[in-house]
Amino acid sequence: xxxxxxxxxxxxxxxxxxxxxxxxxxxxxxxxxxxxxxxxxxxxxxxxxxxxxxxxxxxxxxxxxxxxxxxxxxxxxxxxxxxxxxxxxxxxxxxxxxxxxxxxxxxxxxxxxxxxxxxxxxxxxxxxxxxxxxxxxxxxxxxxxxxxxxxxxxxxxxxxxxxxxxxxxxxxxxxxxxxxxxxxxxxxxxxxxxxxxxxxxxxxxxxxxxxxxxxxxxxxxxxxxxxxxxxxxxxxxxxxxxxxxxxxxxxxxxxxxxxxxxxxxxxxxxxxxxxxxxxxxxxxxxxxxxxxxxxxxxxxxxxxxxxxxxxxxxxxxxxxxxxxxxxxxxxxxxxxxxxxxxxxxxxxxxxxxxxxxxxxxx
Amino acid sequence: xxxxxxxxxxxxxxxxxxxxxxxxxxxxxxxxxxxxxxxxxxxxxxxxxxxxxxxxxxxxxxxxxxxxxxxxxxxxxxxxxxxxxxxxxxxxxxxxxxxxxxxxxxxxxxxxxxxxxxxxxxxxxxxxxxxxxxxxxxxxxxxxxxxxxxxxxxxxxxxxxxxxxxxxxxxxxxxxxxxxxxxxxxxxxxxxxxxxxxxxxxxxxxxxxxxxxxxxxxxxxxxxxxxxxxxxxxxxxxxxxxxxxxxxxxxxxxxxxxxxxxxxxxxxxxxxxxxxxxxxxxxxxxxxxxxxxxxxxxxxxxxxxxxxxxxxxxxxxxxxxxxxxxxxxxxxxxxxxxxxxxxxxxxxxxxxxxxxxxxxxxxxxxxxxxxxxxxxxxxxxxxxxxxxxxxxxxxx
Ligand SMILES: Cc1cc2nc3c(=O)[nH]c(=O)nc-3n(C[C@H](O)[C@H](O)[C@H](O)COP(=O)(O)OP(=O)(O)OC[C@H]3O[C@@H](n4cnc5c(N)ncnc54)[C@H](O)[C@@H]3O)c2cc1C
Numbered sequence: 001x002x003x004x005x006x007x008x009x010x011x012x013x014x015x016x017x018x019x020x021x022x023x024x025x026x027x028x029x030x031x032x033x034x035x036x037x038x039x040x041x042x043x044x045x046x047x048x049x050x051x052x053x054x055x056x057x058x059x060x061x062x063x064x065x066x067x068x069x070x071x072x073x074x075x076x077x078x079x080x081x082x083x084x085x086x087x088x089x090x091x092x093x094x095x096x097x098x099x100x101x102x103x104x105x106x107x108x109x110x111x112x113x114x115x116x117x118x119x120x121x122x123x124x125x126x127x128x129x130x131x132x133x134x135x136x137x138x139x140x141x142x143x144x145x146x147x148x149x150x151x152x153x154x155x156x157x158x159x160x161x162x163x164x165x166x167x168x169x170x171x172x173x174x175x176x177x178x179x180x181x182x183x184x185x186x187x188x189x190x191x192x193x194x195x196x197x198x199x200x201x202x203x204x205x206x207x208x209x210x211x212x213x214x215x216x217x218x219x220x221x222x223x224x225x226x227x228x229x230x231x232x233x234x235x236x237x238x239x240x241x242x243x244x245x246x247x248x249x250x251x252x253x254x255x256x257x258x259x260x261x262x263x264x265x266x267x268x269x270x271x272x273x274x275x276x277x278x279x280x281x282x283x284x285x286x287x288x289x290x291x292x293x294x295x296x297x298x299x300x301x302x303x304x305x306x307x308x309x310x311x312x313x314x315x316x317x318x319x320x321x322x323x324x325x326x327x328x329x330x331x332x333x334x335x336x337x338x339x340x341x342x343x344x345x346x347x348x349x350x351x352x353x354x355x356x357x358x359x360x361x362x
Numbered sequence: 363x364x365x366x367x368x369x370x371x372x373x374x375x376x377x378x379x380x381x382x383x384x385x386x387x388x389x390x391x392x393x394x395x396x397x398x399x400x401x402x403x404x405x406x407x408x409x410x411x412x413x414x415x416x417x418x419x420x421x422x423x424x425x426x427x428x429x430x431x432x433x434x435x436x437x438x439x440x441x442x443x444x445x446x447x448x449x450x451x452x453x454x455x456x457x458x459x460x461x462x463x464x465x466x467x468x469x470x471x472x473x474x475x476x477x478x479x480x481x482x483x484x485x486x487x488x489x490x491x492x493x494x495x496x497x498x499x500x501x502x503x504x505x506x507x508x509x510x511x512x513x514x515x516x517x518x519x520x521x522x523x524x525x526x527x528x529x530x531x532x533x534x535x536x537x538x539x540x541x542x543x544x545x546x547x548x549x550x551x552x553x554x555x556x557x558x559x560x561x562x563x564x565x566x567x568x569x570x571x572x573x574x575x576x577x578x579x580x581x582x583x584x585x586x587x588x589x590x591x592x593x594x595x596x597x598x599x600x601x602x603x604x605x606x607x608x609x610x611x612x613x614x615x616x617x618x619x620x621x622x623x624x625x626x627x628x629x630x631x632x633x634x635x636x637x638x639x640x641x642x643x644x645x646x647x648x649x650x651x652x653x654x655x656x657x658x659x660x661x662x663x664x665x666x667x668x669x670x671x672x673x674x675x676x677x678x679x680x681x682x683x684x685x686x687x688x689x690x691x692x693x694x695x696x697x698x699x700x701x702x703x704x705x706x707x708x709x710x711x712x713x714x715x716x717x718x719x720x721x722x723x724x725x726x727x728x729x730x731x732x733x734x735x736x737x738x739x740x741x742x743x744x745x746x747x748x749x750x751x752x753x754x755x756x757x758x
Binding site: 031032033118120121125143144179181182183184186189191247249250258259312315316319320322323324325326330333334337338341342345347350 | 501520569689693697707744
């Protein structure tokens with residue numbers, strides 16, 4: 001075991017950090033009242049940095065990274081935070097369309113693929129599918145699809161003659177309609193309605209489709225949990241900085257022991273979550289499906305619980321300042337709450353973990 | 363000890379409920395029920411209905427329009443209104459400015475200011491906090507300098523709730539810089555239309571304009587607008603903070619929201635059943651309900667023990683637990699709506715929105731309310747400051 005970063009990994013982190021600093025250091029992009037549009041050029045620059053192909057093999061033009069590299073990249077994005085759904089249109093989409101010959105266009109950022117799996121009312125259950133395919137035409141509804149309006153095509157889960165499948169559907173195909181909005185953290189997202197839309201192709205069906213959804217979602221969860229670590233680390237840093245400079249009662253707030261202890265708890269929560277994400281990344285790189293799923297659920301649960309704790313503490317300790325749209329603490333809080341409600345919240349994953357947990361025979 | 367409500371108290375409860383349903387327009391109560399935003403007109407309409415019934419200022423002395431109610435009656439009043447989805451009353455005039463004016467103001471001030479507060483014709487806001495003076499309020503620096511029969515005021519207040527609606531602001535200002543901080547502060551009433559006042563919005567986490575910065579530049583205020591003696595403002599402010607704490611725990615509001623939460627958990631489907639039938643989630647609701655039951659009894663004990671101002675440390679306990687429960691409710695509602703809480707739909711929270719919402723109607727306010735209610739443990743003396751006060755009383 002080697003817990004230090006390789007030169008290549010360090011370079012990767014620095015690259016993403018530079019991207020975040022260059023593009024997202026202002027405050028405007030997260031001001032919800034300004035309805036920031038999706039900037040395609042940001043997506044293209046992510047591609048130029050090689051981040052679209054992070055998980056793709058080198059001989060396929062990718063970076064050849066694994067879950068650990070994914071965690072590193074996502075944490076840096078979380079520090080932005082960056083309102084680009086990397087977990088969705090890169091990680092999940094990549095896993096779903098693997099081997100479809102779309103690689104090159106996706107790597108260059110030219111082809112934007114939006115996974116459209118979740119259905120209204122299904123909560124976190126990706127297996128609850130009532131979209132159907134009949135004679136090459138697909139009908140149904142999908143909810144909270146990141147970049148729905150902006151995508152070039154969707155990967156849609158649907159039932160064909162009762163069997164689960166994954167289908168490619170063009171954004172502009174007849175019968176596709178999108179109601180676009182931003183989520184609470186300013187990510188362009190939409191509701192997708194399919195009315196006898198012509199499918200472009202079937203990507204996978206049956207076990208293979210299920211496998212792609214499950215492994216893709218687990219990889220995406222690692223990205224989300226690690227992004228949460230980035231948000232939490234940023235919040236922890238902001239709070240330490242603010243309380244060191246903000247004076248009340250004639251001295252810096254950081255001098256009050258009750259607040260010191262709470263800042264320490266925040267820091268511990270960050271480190272704890274970073275560790276559990278690394279556990280998930282390690283398992284995802286090699287273990288069997290059960291071990292993978294269990295570790296991923298542990299990471300997502302911790303990210304959810306600790307993320308909320310850290311966000312609430314940060315806002316509280318900033319006083320009125322933490323409550324404003326302008327000050328960055330709220331931005332991270334909003335992002336963390338959206339991470340929590342994506343691909344299963346802490347309760348959902350605690351439940352999944354407990355079903356997979358090893359227990360002694362009776 | 364007899365902990366049951368008397369028949370008279372039950373009759374009073376029925377009377378309040380009937381009033382709420384008959385006199386507060388259904389359109390307004392519907393907004394509260396559905397977590398929609400209220401506009402100034404909604405608050406004013408509700409206030410006027412109370413005023414008509416003689417119930418807009420129950421805490422005042424009877425001869426000024428107050429109600430001769432017991433503490434238990436006040437509790438019933440607050441609870442029934444909240445359960446009937448009646449909007450919370452804006453406290454700045456009725457429960458903050460007025461008690462100080464009644465206790466320490468001149469006859470002329472009482473005649474001038476109390477009737478429009480009671481009727482709802484004038485809106486007040488609170489100008490205490492400043493950028494450099496939050497928890498440490500006594501360090502405030504907004505300066506009032508005497509010039510003949512006027513004070514000239516310079517400085518800045520901040521976090522001023524709904525100042526954009528206000529006709530008047532009551533402020534703490536510094537009138538003496540030579541003495542101990544607390545001894546150089548005066549309490550002064552300022553017409554918001556006075557030249558030199560600028561109000562600038564601050565947008566909160568949920569995207570709403572709820573608070574403001576208020577700037578004072580050579581603002582001339584007649585000396586007769588000072589309440590009580592010069593440099594005694596700190597004492598008056600403390601009086602204000604200990605007054606009318608019956609409602610501070612917001613038990614009724616939390617009961618209302620607990621109902622909302624259960625309703626949502628019943629509607630939401632999770633793994634083939636209602637979320638409310640998920641034992642894990644149900645236990646979380648149950649524990650919250652237990653906390654709320656205990657809080658209600660603590661509240662009754664505190665208010666019944668002292669008819670009149672509540673001791674600060676007891677008010678502090680009610681505020682801390684009360685806000686913890688309120689915030690927990692917003693968290694559980696967020697959890698209950700799940701991914702349906704993601705779309706940001708500010709228009710759907712306001713008036714004049716007739717299009718269908720994205721996802722269920724109840725999901726729309728979940729996240730904004732969660733974000734917004736983080737404020738409750740910060741304002742009105744943060745929960746940390748409350749604990750410091752309690753500790754001082756406990757430990758000396
Ligand atoms: C939505 C909202 C509405 C408001 N409305 C009004 C209004 O209408 N009028 C008005 O005058 N004010 C209003 N306020 C201001 C409010 O009273 C202050 O925010 C509050 O007093 C805290 O001050 P601060 O924001 O400067 O935080 P700070 O005082 O800077 O405190 C920051 C953090 O440090 C903690 N802290 C401070 N001192 C100590 C200590 N000694 N020990 C331990 N912890 C400490 C605080 O609890 C807080 O968590 C409002 C605030 C909000 C958020």
